[in-house]
Amino acid sequence: MVMISPLSASFLPLPLAVLLLGGGTLPLIGLLAEKTGLRRLRELWAIAFSALNLISIYLLYQELRASPGRVIVSSLLGSPPLAGCFEIDTLGVYMAGCVALLGFLAVVYSYHYMEEESRLTEFYTLVLLMMAGMTGVALAGDFFTLFVFWEMMGISSYVLVAFLKYRWGPIEAGFKYLIMSATGSAFLLLSMSLIYGMSGTLNFAYLSASLRGVEPSPWLLLLLATLIVGFGVKSAIVPFHTWLPDAHPEAPGPISALLSGIVIETGLYALMRVTYLTFTPSVYRSVFAALAVITMTVANIMALLQNDLKRLLAYSSISQIGYMLIGLSTGTAYGLMGSLLHILNHSLMKGLAFLAAGNITHQTGMRDIEKLRGVGRMMPYTMLSLSISLLGLGGVPATNGFISKFILFSSAIGAGMPILAVAGVLNSALSMAYYLRVMKNFISTPEGEFEAEEAPALMVAVNLLMALLILLLGLWPQPAIRYADAASRMLVEGLGRYIQAVVGR
Template identity: 30%
Template structure:
């Protein structure tokens, strides 16, 4: 129980840090990064305490009741997969907070940035350890909202605002798809938590609605992890400050979709649909991302497109289906988080200390920035898959997992080979081009940044080396537990830095050779890719803008057509739909009521009906609207008299008051507004109105008759009668219902009446000056 309370505290700790960040920054400025970094560091230390338990094959669960009526808990699931992600989120998050303190030093909104990054960290941490579906969805959407705030942090720039809105719309729509998928899975299996779902084996795969659930889940995962053709939002998100790019788009948010696919692999994988859709879209994303990256000259965009490619590779491996491919996906995910986070921070340091990120305007800054240069080279070696780095382990396992078993696997291996070679070239372009060669004049004189800037990339680049050199230890605490969780069965990862002679090693060597060739001919490759893209012209990013413009035009068309400002049109449409919604289902489903026999009426009952008939005739034959309104009140008085005759004096009194007030208020409004004194509608309009009114009246009457013919359930009435005196201490059951049992409804009704009164008052006050102004000239002319 103590551990559960600590875990719960850790899950909310980043949100507490977000509240404190502006205050600390106000007093400590950028040095607030040091105390704020303690927040993710404490979370990281807490999760390291689960390593021993998880590495032994056990799973840690816990939580507290949330919505007990729906059997939903605020619960968490910590196994090899969630623990690895939690360590990446909190560990890299610690370095990012420190890095942001140096990168945004002196920024007027640094405190707000710290709040946003800690909010995002808390959302991502909650997402990866969530067990209940509802908790997963809430944190999933919270990552979209907080990433919107981070991407649009420089809100004065139009490009930042556009990128933030684009990311929010794409991932937000994916979130709705995810919600629908989770609800469908809940309906299929009865499980509302991941731990329960994972225990059901193939129950979900064997269900008739499996494909529908899969497509909905993929809608959420593919938007979050930027799979083709929904990849365009991620490179545009580079408009955010570099600490955001280094965190969200290398180690956390963009991998949320991959996490979801890995999490559901044991219950949704091993099907034809899974092993076709994921490799197909993942492979396409890998090639598109790598090829588009060749075109870029901005360091961050080069890295952003390689992130798109890497996400495609992870999705392709997750969907491939073999145990070795899963091991490769796990290794690559961890390696990618380290080398890509380091390279993004390197790109930020270069921009911060030279004033530019354009690779064509950089060169020869290695001597001025030796620490950054070393970190960049180490990270690029891992990204390129060179031994003895973590990226080498991943690349060897990728080729071993795909193999050459058949035409499909050969095709995927070729795709992986081309993608890896392109990413090799781009990784070393970022790591070598700015630092080597002839020195180029830059906007700022290059120099090494402060420790807050280079600490993060140095640590991550070094970890990429340590992870591979200590592979036996690394696999024991990270790779093996994570691969076992993704596979849904025990898996042992054993690959080391010692090359395995065979096809994987040969493909690795060929990848390096092709990558070196592309690196040497990078300028020519960039020009060729630019010409190709120019010839193609259209792309998903432009399509997004076209889709938004189309939605705006459609909304304007619909608004102008249906919201034309004419009250009579609104009433006609509303009442017409009301009549159709009542009569059509009743007729189509055979639910029309049995018409009752006409009862024998006493003389005073006939008198009430006669009064109602006189009132109706008066309304129809009224020469002006004011007379019609006053005559309409006769109908309400007749109904009030019926209530009185049938022993409901309270309802009768209420009806009298409502009718009286309605007539008075409407008459007051009509005398103040400049309305036509009589009805000038054409005959066709009158016939249409009569028809709609008749159908509405008939529909409501038939509906009430049908309701009265349903067997009466006295359960609610008995409840009120039994507990009105005991609980609410009232003898008048009706009053108790209105004031106590339905007090909130009564408050809402009172609020509606109040707002209506204010609206009427506003109409009167607006109409009065207008009538006065129009009357003045008339008097002047008479004079």
């Protein structure tokens, strides 16, 4: 079953090795750039390595597609893989692919967006390390490897949120983010220790073999609760969401796009993987269903009250996490496929929305929706891509948001939870209220005291490319659906094979 190939026999999985190499060498390149005066060297280095990451994910995907259902196991400490091992399957590569795609686009976008700032060496190093952390979470084969990369992603993102430290907003938001998110990490460590106490191992395959299907005891329920707190803080499920509307708007534009587009989804992915491997869905269904409804409703109502563009988009991210939780709570392959598809689509849509908002703040220095009345007439291309992403987030047909929401809601009906579908549809209608308000304000006649020009060509080009991808995946969704379907089947139906690949070595 498990073959060692040139791609996987290396010490680390290839995408991870690429990102860590890029992030590790960037300080040296930064020094070189300062010495020689080739100031753009850092940006080009970061762009090159994130492009290489995308290519290496593609190679890994090709290799996995050649023999469906294969799991590549690479362990740092020999076999049996107790700790420090990676188990690469279709699901992990799917998630790492989402990270690589949005990461590449955000790094290219930063080329112009960040050019006025100082300390760019630190910025690009942290971005590459944050991407490496997310890729590591996606490919991890045991809980402890997941935790190490989880902290790597966390620490880089705390610093990136507080990156513009000459203003008061980022510092406040960064400190709040750090305290809440690190509390979540502490609960994650506690849940790891509970798993270790119950099964004696942290390897996903072994713990799934020993814990899944056991009669729910108080200890198992405590484990579920600590897991939900631990992952829920990072993925902003509603009772634990209060850091997100502060942290995401205060970060620089491309970082907001990365944080909202993929970091919180990485939390959701880890929650999906660990809970599915440890529990049968009947244990956690009702909890996740309740959390999904609360998350969607609270976030949408809060978003209606916002006047700050980026803050509105941040609340909208929380409500999208609620939609993804619908798929988790069904526990079927179809529902999980909806969640995974929505992760990809949301990373494109919310990434684009934050990048377009970044264009607007970059050119005007303002974020208030009322004051920015008429800005869309001065920045037509930005406005076009922003409108496409907002319509996509609302779930209008012909955008990719429609496809994944349709799958999510129909899976809720199929799994016998029609109340979730009703709540989802009502919430989508509610969310259109604030998306349309943004669009109406930006397109209406300018009253204002400000002048704005269209953003630099590279930034606009990234925006238009993402808008094109949104429309393309909305009109021709089969490739994405096929890929997401293979990933969710790997989790649900391939569970036995996943365990076999590791235990049977």
